[in-house]
Amino acid sequence: MIRSFIKPFTLACTLTVFTIFFPPVITISAEMPGTESISGKIVEAMNAAGYTYVNLSTANGPLWVALPQTALKVGDEISCKPGMEMKDFYSNSFNRTFASIIFSEGVIEGEPGNPHASALVPAATSQEDSFEAAVESEKQAPSATQIQPQLASAGSMGAIAPFVEITVEKAEGENAFTVGDLFDKAEELNGQTIRVRGKVVKYNANIMGKNWLHIQDGTGDPMKNTHDLVITTSQEIGSPSVLTLEGKLVADKDFGAGYSYDVIIENGSIVE
Structure with a gap:
């Protein structure tokens, strides 16, 4: 009677062990x-x-x-x-x-x-x-719709802000362009004073004697990093907002040490 009682009990324990350890093997991705x-x-x-x-x-x-x-x-x-x-x-x-x-x-x-x-x-x-x-x-990491302005380096690829789902009305004036337009027409506009309107999504204060803004207006291609425009200015920016700025467009700007930009707006000034 004792032997017949022990055998079923041992078998039940063995089955329980297999049930516990088998499933995790399936979940490895x-x-x-x-x-x-x-x-x-x-x-x-x-x-x-x-x-x-x-x-x-x-x-x-x-x-x-x-x-x-x-x-x-x-x-x-x-x-x-x-x-x-x-x-x-x-x-x-x-x-x-x-x-x-x-x-x-x-x-x-x-x-x-x-x-x-x-x-x-x-x-x-x-x-x-x-x-x-x-x-x-x-x-x-915050999702693209949760990005908030933050301090960061002014490096090109290393500081591109993630795409923000927004729509900002284009600035007025003959020299006004969207962010996407400025990347598309960078060579044509190189050295010219342009006007652009966008939301400040990143603000870097006092880098190389300038304040650095990253603005977006919903245009450009995030897969090509043409959605985020960097503007340098001597003006201080308060709380994040939508701004219209003017400045000189410089294409293929290289500061050295890996800091380069396909497009950057230098000496920007707020026009509203």
């Missing part, structure tokens, strides 16, 4: 890190949550890679350290889902872009750390 570096030409580059997202044209086709924020630009040929692959990764900052993206520790030393690596994100100690840090940053 990240692939193990690769062992080979990732090389290719940048066809898209965006910054968010302390990370740079690059779409690389590789020998095996297009591939998205996220790495600690680095000054990179379209056309750069880079090699990235291997990393963890995440499938169907949703980015809060860009409000989009990446079918597949590699979270890399960064550009391999000596490659283009590496000398300008941002100090905003400390280097990860392992591929798993890099992956977890990136995911956590995205979780904490």
Whole structure:
């Protein structure tokens, strides 16, 4: 009688153990890190949550890679350290889902872009750390509709503000343009005084003797970083607001040390 009682009890315990430990295996969504570096030409580059997202044209086709924020630009040929692959990764900052993206520790030393690596994100100690840090940053990042003005560096790619869902009426005047227009006509307007109206989405005070504004009006393409316009001014800006400003448009402005702009408005002044 004792033996017949113990056997069923032991079997029940064994089944309970399998029931507890089996399900977590099914929920894993990240692939193990690769062992080979990732090389290719940048066809898209965006910054968010302390990370740079690059779409690389590789020998095996297009591939998205996220790495600690680095000054990179379209056309750069880079090699990235291997990393963890995440499938169907949703980015809060860009409000989009990446079918597949590699979270890399960064550009391999000596490659283009590496000398300008941002100090905003400390280097990860392992591929798993890099992956977890990136995911956590995205979780904490505000969505595109929640962005608030903030202090940041005046660097080009490193300081582009995420796209804000707004509609701002174009300024009046013969020299008035939308933000998107200024990027589209940068070469034509280079050196000319222009007028633009937009909402201040980022304000950087007293950098290189100037105050730096980032304005948006709802035009431009966030995938090409033509939605966010930088304006330097000696005037102080109070609470974030919609402003009309005039200033000289400068195309392809390079301050050195990785700080460059496709379009920047210098010596801006508020006209209303």
